[in-house]
Amino acid sequence: xxxxxxxxxxxxxxxxxxxxxxxxxxxxxxxxxxxxxxxxxxxxxxxxxxxxxxxxxxxxxxxxxxxxxxxxxxxxxxxxxxxxxxxxxxxxxxxxxxxxxxxxxxxxxxxxxxxxxxxxxxxxxxxxxxxxxxxxxxxxxxxxxxxxxxxxxxxxxxxxxxxxxxxxxxxxxxxxxxxxxxxxxxxxxxxxxxxxxxxxxxxxxxxxxxxxxxxxxxxxxxxxxxxxxxxxxxxxxxxxxxxxxxxxxxxxxxxxxxxxxxxxxxxxxxxxxxxxxxxxxxxxxxxxxxxxx
Amino acid sequence: xxxxxxxxxxxxxxxxxxxxxxxxxxxxxxxxxxxxxxxxxxxxxxxxxxxxxxxxxxxxxxxxxxxxxxxxxxxxxxxxxxxxxxxxxxxxxxxxxxxxxxxxxxxxxxxxxxxxxxxxxxxxxxxxxxxxxxxxxxxxxxxxxxxxxxxxxxxxxxxxxxxxxxxxxxxxxxxxxxxxxxxxxxxxxxxxxxxxxxxxxxxxxxxxxxxxxxxxxxxxxxxxxxxxxxxxxxxxxxxxxxxxxxxxxxxxxxxxxxxxxxxxxxxxxxxxxxxxxxxxxxxxxxxxxxxxxxxxxxxxxxxxxxxxxxxxxxxxxxxxxxxxxxxxxxxxxxxxxxxxxxxxxxxxxxxxxxxxxxxxxxxxxxxxxxxxxxxxxxxxxxxxxxxxxxxxxxxxxxxxxxxxxxxxxxxxxxxxxxxxxxxxxxxxxxxxxxxxxxxxxxxxxxxxxxxx
Numbered sequence: 001x002x003x004x005x006x007x008x009x010x011x012x013x014x015x016x017x018x019x020x021x022x023x024x025x026x027x028x029x030x031x032x033x034x035x036x037x038x039x040x041x042x043x044x045x046x047x048x049x050x051x052x053x054x055x056x057x058x059x060x061x062x063x064x065x066x067x068x069x070x071x072x073x074x075x076x077x078x079x080x081x082x083x084x085x086x087x088x089x090x091x092x093x094x095x096x097x098x099x100x101x102x103x104x105x106x107x108x109x110x111x112x113x114x115x116x117x118x119x120x121x122x123x124x125x126x127x128x129x130x131x132x133x134x135x136x137x138x139x140x141x142x143x144x145x146x147x148x149x150x151x152x153x154x155x156x157x158x159x160x161x162x163x164x165x166x167x168x169x170x171x172x173x174x175x176x177x178x179x180x181x182x183x184x185x186x187x188x189x190x191x192x193x194x195x196x197x198x199x200x201x202x203x204x205x206x207x208x209x210x211x212x213x214x215x216x217x218x219x220x221x222x223x224x225x226x227x228x229x230x231x232x233x234x235x236x237x238x239x240x241x242x243x244x245x246x247x248x249x250x251x252x253x254x255x256x257x258x259x260x261x262x263x264x265x266x267x268x269x270x271x272x273x274x275x276x277x278x279x280x281x282x283x284x285x286x287x288x289x290x291x292x293x
Numbered sequence: 294x295x296x297x298x299x300x301x302x303x304x305x306x307x308x309x310x311x312x313x314x315x316x317x318x319x320x321x322x323x324x325x326x327x328x329x330x331x332x333x334x335x336x337x338x339x340x341x342x343x344x345x346x347x348x349x350x351x352x353x354x355x356x357x358x359x360x361x362x363x364x365x366x367x368x369x370x371x372x373x374x375x376x377x378x379x380x381x382x383x384x385x386x387x388x389x390x391x392x393x394x395x396x397x398x399x400x401x402x403x404x405x406x407x408x409x410x411x412x413x414x415x416x417x418x419x420x421x422x423x424x425x426x427x428x429x430x431x432x433x434x435x436x437x438x439x440x441x442x443x444x445x446x447x448x449x450x451x452x453x454x455x456x457x458x459x460x461x462x463x464x465x466x467x468x469x470x471x472x473x474x475x476x477x478x479x480x481x482x483x484x485x486x487x488x489x490x491x492x493x494x495x496x497x498x499x500x501x502x503x504x505x506x507x508x509x510x511x512x513x514x515x516x517x518x519x520x521x522x523x524x525x526x527x528x529x530x531x532x533x534x535x536x537x538x539x540x541x542x543x544x545x546x547x548x549x550x551x552x553x554x555x556x557x558x559x560x561x562x563x564x565x566x567x568x569x570x571x572x573x574x575x576x577x578x579x580x581x582x583x584x585x586x587x588x589x590x591x592x593x594x595x596x597x598x599x600x601x602x603x604x605x606x607x608x609x610x611x612x613x614x615x616x617x618x619x620x621x622x623x624x625x626x627x628x629x630x631x632x633x634x635x636x637x638x639x640x641x642x643x644x645x646x647x648x649x650x651x652x653x654x655x656x657x658x659x660x661x662x663x664x665x666x667x668x669x670x671x672x673x674x675x676x677x678x679x680x681x682x683x684x685x686x687x688x689x690x691x692x693x694x695x696x697x698x699x700x701x702x703x704x705x706x707x708x709x710x711x712x713x714x715x716x717x718x719x720x721x722x723x724x725x726x727x728x729x730x731x732x733x734x735x736x737x738x739x740x741x742x743x744x745x
Contacts, residue, residue: 041396042414043705129565129578138499149569151723236512239568240719255385256513257708258392 035264042258054265064266066241067249071273074155074245075223078162082219083212085163086170093171094178104175111168119232122161123148126233148233154242161229166222170215177211178204210285217281224274227251246270345375345644349633350390350402353381355592356457356631359666363657367648375644377404384408391415400636403645407453409629409700410707412445420635421450425646436670437653438693444703445632454653457592458630459667460613460698461522462688464579464597465586466491467610469502473585477610480617481523481554488563491585503564506575506584508555510567513711516718519567521627521701522588523551528620531701531710531739539740540622543732547620552721552728559722567722580605588614590629594685595665611685613692628698630667706742713738 035054039047058064093104110118125132126147134144147157181204189199227247230238237244237252250270254263349364351357357379364377380402382390388411394401395418407415426433433442437455445453465477473491478484488504495501507522509515521531527547530540542548558564565578572590579587580596580603589597591611600606618624633652635645651657658668662679667689673679674693680686692698702710717734720726726734 041392045396045417127574128569129574129583146566146569149566151568234511234569235571240723240725241716255389256712 031264031267034261035268037261038259039261040258041260047261050261054262055269057262058265058269063241063244063249064246064269067244067246068273070155070243071224071226071245071247074158074162074226075220075277077155077159078166078223079216079219081159081163082166082170083216086167086215087174089167089171090174090178093175107171108168110165111172113165115165115228116232118161118165119229122157122229123233126157149239151238151240151242154238157233158226158230158238158243161233162223162226165229166219170219173211173215174208177208181207213281213285217278217285220277220281221274224277225270246273344373345641347375347377347404347641347644347648348402349377349379349404349406349648350387351379351381351406352387352408352631353383355595355665356406357381359457359661359664360652362664363652363661366657366660367651370651371647375647377648391418394636395638398638400639403636403639403641404633404648405636406456407632407634409444409458409632410703412453412632412703413447413705414707415634416447416450416452418637419452420637420639420642421452422454422635422646422649423449423451425650426451429650431650436655436672438671440697441669441693444700453632453634454649455630455632455669456649456652457661457666458628458632458669458693459591460626460628460689460692461518461588462591462626462685462692463586463612463614464589464594464685465610465612466582466605466608468608469585470610477612477614479615481527481550484523484616485554485557485563487586488558489561492563500562502582503584504586505558505564506579506587507589508558508564508567509570509572509575510715510718510722511569511571513708513715515567515571516715517702517711518572518627519555520551520714520718521699522614523555523616524548524620525625525627525699525701526614526616526618527551528618528622528624530620530622530699531714531735532704532743534622536704536743538743539736542620542622543736543739545620548735549728549732550619552731556721556728568719591685591689592665592667594683598684609684611688613688613696615696623697625697625699626692627701628692629700630669704743706745709742710739713742 034047036049036051037047038050038053089107093100093107097103113121124130126134128134128144128146128149131147133147138144145153147153185203185207186199189203194202225247226245227250230243230245230248231251234243237248246266247270250263250266253259253266351360361379364379368376387406388408390402391405391407391411392415394405395415405415405419407419433451433454441455441458442451445451445455463477469491470476470487473487475487475490476483478487484505490504491502492500492504493502507519509519517531524530524542524547527550529542529545529547529551531543532538533540559567564570564584565574575584575587576589576593576596578584579589582604594609594611597603597609598606613626615624633649635642635649639645653669655670655673658666658670658673659676659679662668662673662682668674668679671694674686674690680690683689702708704710713735717726717731717738721728721731
């Protein structure tokens with residue numbers, strides 16, 4: 001009777017586990033296996049075992065380092081801006097301004113759009129010759145800008161779009177956090193003569209620290225995996241490969257050159273990068289929680 | 294009954310078992326196994342009563358629209374014997390589907406559409422058609438031209454039949470040419486001069502009409518097309534005749550002249566910035582009247598002459614761009630198109646062959662002219678009615694029959710060659726490399742790629 005009771009929950013979980021195993025674990029293992037083979041089906045239908053050869057090829061490829069550099073740069077720029085702007089918006093929307101509910105909803109719209117559609121839509125808006133943005137800039141006397149065709153504008157263009165799309169996420173989380181901050185410590189600080197800035201820095205911010213860590217971690221993880229926006233804009237790495245990030249590098253190896261083994265290896269390199277970055281935040285968060293106990 | 298008690302009943306255990314069995318028996322998971330064909334888990338099969346179903350995968354957009362009436366006609370003519378079901382897919386996902394299908398060994402589609410550049414890479418997966426051609430005594434070389442059939446023959450085996458094959462020709466505004474006193478260019482210098490005279494700027498200096506469109510370098514395909522539009526007619530090539538290295542013409546002065554001309558066009562603002570330009574921009578741009586000439590795929594003439602879709606209908610001339618030959622290779626135009634082939638794992642090869650044979654026949658090809666398909670039989674290309682009906686027909690006929698044509702990267706390493714051209718052309722247009730440096734890099738890198 002006791003054994004049956006213990007077993008029953010697992011029986012109910014069995015279908016879900018079967019689906020997870022089939023849809024997640026098996027493909028993971030298969031792609032890890034594939035990463036040990038050199039396989040281009042358009043050149044040779046039979047894969048050839050190369051062991052760590054694909055990983056070494058990636059580490060010896062100058063393009064990989066270009067992609068890595070651009071990925072780190074894009075991550076640092078976009079996550080910083082998203083956090084500053086998102087937190088700022090949250091602070092603003094946490095006050096009793098008129099139309100707060102409307103602005104809160106309106107701010108969420110970019111977040112609801114699919115990244116690849118965002119890329120395609122902005123491609124039309126930012127088109128050098130026929131785009132609305134350059135038309136407006138021309139009308140106000142600034143003049144058209146080479147958003148889509150200049151290598152020096154590429155990361156700027158991608159950053160603007162990604163910040164526009166992901167600021168609402170940061171805003172939403174931080175707003176929820178701000179609304180959960182207890183009022184008593186803030187009032188007590190004010191009674192003691194603290195200025196608003198001191199209240200914010202010494203009371204509100206420490207309270208929000210775990211939430212900030214979580215938001216930054218999520219944004220860093222997704223920023224490292226950037227691909228949709230860049231691909232939506234250029235169907236590739238952008239002018240003179242200025243938009244080459246690890247996600248696009250992976251896509252090119254698999255989809256353009258059909259190097260399936262190398263592509264699988266790149267995906268594991270990307271996984272390692274994501275784990276490395278998120279580990280930092282996870283450790284900080286854990287230590288923060290431990291300290292607060 | 295409370296939920297926790299229900300969970301422990303034999304009925305719950307039975308439901309769990311049924312659910313687990315239904316998951317195991319569901320065909321959907323096999324589609325997600327590596328190599329399984331996307332979108333379909335069944336192969337073609339014969340319906341009871343003997344009608345064979347042949348499944349075709351075709352490129353979406355104008356191509357399938359131009360083919361569908363003849364697919365329907367074939368089904369009418371073969372009612373009860375063969376039925377063709379067509380599925381359309383955009384070009385890049387089409388290649389994905391084909392490769393997945395070939396690797397899985399399951400012929401979800403019996404008849405597959407092959408782009409001209411894909412032939413060498415997909416040939417090992419296609420059924421040789423020589424025995425079918427011989428049995429039915431179809432003289433494919435006379436019908437389509439030996440040159441075109443050579444592009445579809447690999448190691449002595451014919452693997453596909455050309456169904457829609459066009460060329461890139463010069464679309465030009467007759468009215469603007471007359472106004473500027475410009476003729477169809479016959480040399481690179483004339484092309485540059487024409488672009489200068491045809492470029493119109495407003496009082497604020499902003500370009501209202503570009504002298505030329507067609508310079509594209511957004512993707513590898515675009516950059517390769519842009520370079521070879523001018524290189525091929527000038528007697529240059531990218532790849533050597535034997536396919537074992539880069540073409541020696543890349544080291545000849547003709548290549549440098551082409552690169553310098555293209556760079557000058559971009560530097561003087563005579564064309565839109567090629568770094569963000571592809572053919573999806575170029576065609577509507579010309580149709581809106583924003584460029585005075587452009588090198589465009591011949592069958593796009595239908596769109597350009599449609600007053601509902603184009604501002605320049607009735608004002609466009611079409612010519613084969615024949616430049617002064619300065620290179621050591623024969624002058625040629627850039628051509629490409631779609632062919633049909635049979636998956637070697639198909640269970641309905643005979644029926645598939647009947648369908649392909651019909652679609653490539655003079656009867657079907659003549660009918661498909663009405664729906665915008667560029668015809669492949671030489672006799673149809675030379676038919677005076679065809680030349681009268683289709684505005685770009687004369688230019689296309691001249692390329693296919695008299696002048697000659699090439700698909701520049703129809704080799705196994707085609708994508709790598711396009712990558713090299715893409716990178717070097719972008720460096721040229723962005724000013725990061727000189728034409729001389731690009732010329733040297735093109736030869737060295739393409740040679741490396743071809744020798745791997």
